[in-house]
Amino acid sequence: MEFDWTPVWLTLKLAGITTFTLMFVGTPIAWWLARTTHWLKQPVAAVVALPLVLPPTVLGFYLLLLLGPQGMVGEITQALGLGTLPFTFAGLVVASVFYSLPFVVQPLQNAFEAQGVRMLEVAATLRASPLDRFLTVAVPLARPGFMTAAVLAFAHTVGEFGVVLMIGGNIPGETKVLSVAIYDHVETLEYEQAHLLAGGMLVFSFTVLLVLYMVNGRLHRSGR
Amino acid sequence: MPVLEGAKSTLEARFKASLGAFTLDVDLSLPAKGVTALFGHSGSGKTTLLRCIAGLHKAQGELNVSGEYWQHAEYFLPVHQRPLAYVFQxxxxxxxxxxxRNLEYGFKRILPQVRQISFDQAVQWLGLEAMLDRMPDKLSGGERQRVAIARALLTSPRVLLMDEPLAALDHRSKQEILPYLERLHEMLSIPILYVTHSPDEVARLADHLVLLDRGKVIASGSLSETLSRIDLPVLVGEDAGVVIQARVAELDARWHLCRAEFDGGSLWLPGDGLKVNDKIRLRVLARDVSLALDKHEDQSMLNLIPASVVELADNARPGVVLVKLKAQSTHFLSRLTARSVDKLHLIPGKKVWLQVKSVAVLE
Incomplete structure (x- = not known):
């Protein structure tokens, strides 16, 4: 029997796009959380952290309702002629962004907080505008945080299952990602296929985390 | 040598700020050029004042630099739009x-037509040629601070703010940087505000002295005038003394001495490395000045100067009196025991001879 690579590529594509999107969504949230003294700081932090404690099915269930034809967001996407997001690849990306948000926001927030304000003050006295000093000082100094955030977001998205089942279903080439494919194989007693995918995931995840810890350990030792 | 064009008028600052139990309440007018030392104990508010001027701390008040408002009731110019430079501790x-790239950071962010110092000049002034490609963590503390100073100057500031730039350095690095600071002082014609709690740095660098105590300005004036005041508790400690601007009038090569002349007299001091007509700064501590009623020609000490008593203060420590004296326009301080004062019958207006036991040349 020929090995079906489709779920693998689909998973990598989903994780890649999700990670890329999260860098743009998560960075401003992390920056705001690291700097603000607003009373909304704690509530927002709690909302961002929800996916850490909620069963993925809960998140998936509410997203399904929200994005579905009767949902608030669903009505908007339909009015814009985009159809509805559930059971599409785009819907999976949206769900994954929510699901992996804390894995991006928390390392970034920690990295920004650890910098303190001195370097930003220095940049301000050297004529850098707020955006300028964010891009040229805060972001480069938070490099280890960005690496951690990107790797965790990617790996966590690769490993998601419950949310995908709820919002994506099991459409080959569209929403049938690795974790779902493994579940399918086990259900149909195709253990050999399941082993290939599951074993591959295990090796992949271990390698990613090992590299992350080694790189961050080195950055840490060199004092940056 | 090129020089930064500074403010035509003075720098005027009025600030009120509360940080917990501490209140800053100042109203200052500072000269348009030269080094103004903001001096005081820790907690006196000197750094807070500097941060208010930079705009790093938002206080209520007004700030006018070279006739331009940087801050008033309804207006606050953001830090990055203020043409200032800040050297941190x-x-x-x-x-x-x-x-x-550290040096270029500010340099690239100002308009080319505003630049008054070229990159190479700054590098040369602070002797950074050999370290341009190094990372900051490979530099010594003194080298890092020199880079920070050059980086600040490269923004061609109209005001230079320095917050205890030497405080975090060891003695050797301090000695390494001080000559650079003294040279800056000659080269720049912008106001330099220099926060310090070191009397030595004040004596070496300042032209103007602002004394701060618990968030308030307790004195502000020219260095020699302010240092010779005997009514200021911060200044009457062990290091009480005056700074005198003098000129080298003659050299005695045989004994390695030189005669430094100032209005009211002259002093002999170690003259190695000095030339006739060099302008030097002398620091004479109150504890190194004693008084006599007659001139003893046979005395081993040369440095006798005729002077008259201006005023006396005995509020520093029991049994100790601080005497302010005047030789023409030059002021001196002398620290005596109460018994000596009584024996010599010192009263304002009395003519005496000053004996200077030790004097330090500062530049």
Missing amino acids: EASLFPHLTVK
């Missing part, structure tokens, strides 16, 4: 950039 170099 600790090494504040960007750790992710080389020395060269």
